[in-house]
Amino acid sequence: MCHYIDKSGYMESEDAILALGALAQSTRLEAFRLLAAHEPDGLPAGAIADALAVPQNTMSSHLAILARAGLIRSRRHSRSIVYRADLARFQQVALFLIKDCCGGRPELCAPLIADLQPCCAPKPKAARRPARAST
Amino acid sequence: MCHYIDKSGYMESEDAILALGALAQSTRLEAFRLLAAHEPDGLPAGAIADALAVPQNTMSSHLAILARAGLIRSRRHSRSIVYRADLARFQQVALFLIKDCCGGRPELCAPLIADLQPCCAPKPKAARRPARAST
DNA sequence: CGAATATTTCGATCATACTAGAAATACCGT
DNA sequence: ACGGTATTTCTAGTATGATCGAAATATTCG
Numbered sequence: 001m002c003h004y005i006d007k008s009g010y011m012e013s014e015d016a017i018l019a020l021g022a023l024a025q026s027t028r029l030e031a032f033r034l035l036a037a038h039e040p041d042g043l044p045a046g047a048i049a050d051a052l053a054v055p056q057n058t059m060s061s062h063l064a065i066l067a068r069a070g071l072i073r074s075r076r077h078s079r080s081i082v083y084r085a086d087l088a089r090f091q092q093v094a095l096f097l098i099k100d101c102c103g104g105r106p107e108l109c110a111p112l113i114a115d116l117q118p119c120c121a122p123k124p125k126a127a128r129r130p131a132r133a134s135t
Numbered sequence: 136m137c138h139y140i141d142k143s144g145y146m147e148s149e150d151a152i153l154a155l156g157a158l159a160q161s162t163r164l165e166a167f168r169l170l171a172a173h174e175p176d177g178l179p180a181g182a183i184a185d186a187l188a189v190p191q192n193t194m195s196s197h198l199a200i201l202a203r204a205g206l207i208r209s210r211r212h213s214r215s216i217v218y219r220a221d222l223a224r225f226q227q228v229a230l231f232l233i234k235d236c237c238g239g240r241p242e243l244c245a246p247l248i249a250d251l252q253p254c255c256a257p258k259p260k261a262a263r264r265p266a267r268a269s270t
Numbered sequence: 271c272g273a274a275t276a277t278t279t280c281g282a283t284c285a286t287a288c289t290a291g292a293a294a295t296a297c298c299g300t
Numbered sequence: 301a302c303g304g305t306a307t308t309t310c311t312a313g314t315a316t317g318a319t320c321g322a323a324a325t326a327t328t329c330g
């Protein structure tokens with residue numbers, strides 16, 4: 001069986017719905033994308049709001065929603081609050097979505113994996129080997 | 136610029152947001168799951184409403200939302216309207232989500248693929264489509 | 271046609287979401 | 301402590317979503 005995620009937890013439908021709802025909004029999706037792109041270091045709230053041309057309080061609401069969904073986390077860094085994407089959590093959401101809906105239907109996942117291969121490093125054996133980029 | 140999904144299976148943010156929003160609701164997620172499970176044949180609207188213990192008109196709204204997101208399709212079958220999950224579309228959503236957020240970050244996708252392998256990848260020889268190098 | 275069945279559309283109600291101005295909170299440097 | 305900066309919380313207005321009873325539409329059958 002492979003329905004469970006043994007990294008930091010296992011995702012229930014409710015959690016997945018929360019995460020999907022958090023990502024189903026343009027500002028939040030872009031914010032998460034931005035944070036994923038800046039993943040090693042994160043980005044302070046003001047920089048996110050500035051990059052997305054959104055008022056800080058509005059962005060603060062969106063960031064709170066993403067955080068409540070577990071997709072991002074914040075930590076204080078002197079005067080700024082730096083947000084980071086929780087990529088493990090994101091993986092869990094993606095996995096839930098795929099596994100949940102392809103339950104008993106391997107033919108759904110196979111082409112998905114095939115499509116994923118050219119995108120990312122084809123190292124399925126080294127799952128726990130995060131290739132360090134230039135950071 | 137295309138606001139729809141092009142033939143190669145790529146998706147715009149707007150479409151993805153629509154699909155994510157459609158799935159970010161318990162009744163709709165369950166409905167889609169149900170339809171995915173019954174995929175070859177589909178299921179009439181009444182049966183879905185009955186299976187999920189939801190009034191027919193309420194379910195009709197949800198099905199309409201899923202259909203507008205492109206995740207399901209309907210076809211008349213005598214007196215009933217049979218809904219089917221559009222698994223290809225679902226794949227596109229999942230792919231968008233993963234690729235979009237792991238852009239430039241292959242280390243995010245690798246473990247995802249690894250986790251997917253035991254679930255459903257009996258055929259390592261996957262038909263690789265001519266993926267465009269850039270987006 | 272007229273009755274029966276399956277599903278959708280209409281209308282109304284209630285709840286939640288998005289947005290942003292203004293005020294409040296937390297931190298830093300001097 | 302004080303002023304400046306970064307961010308959040310408060311608040312309110314508007315918009316969208318969920319739910320479901322009732323009516324309307326579409327199809328089949330007698």
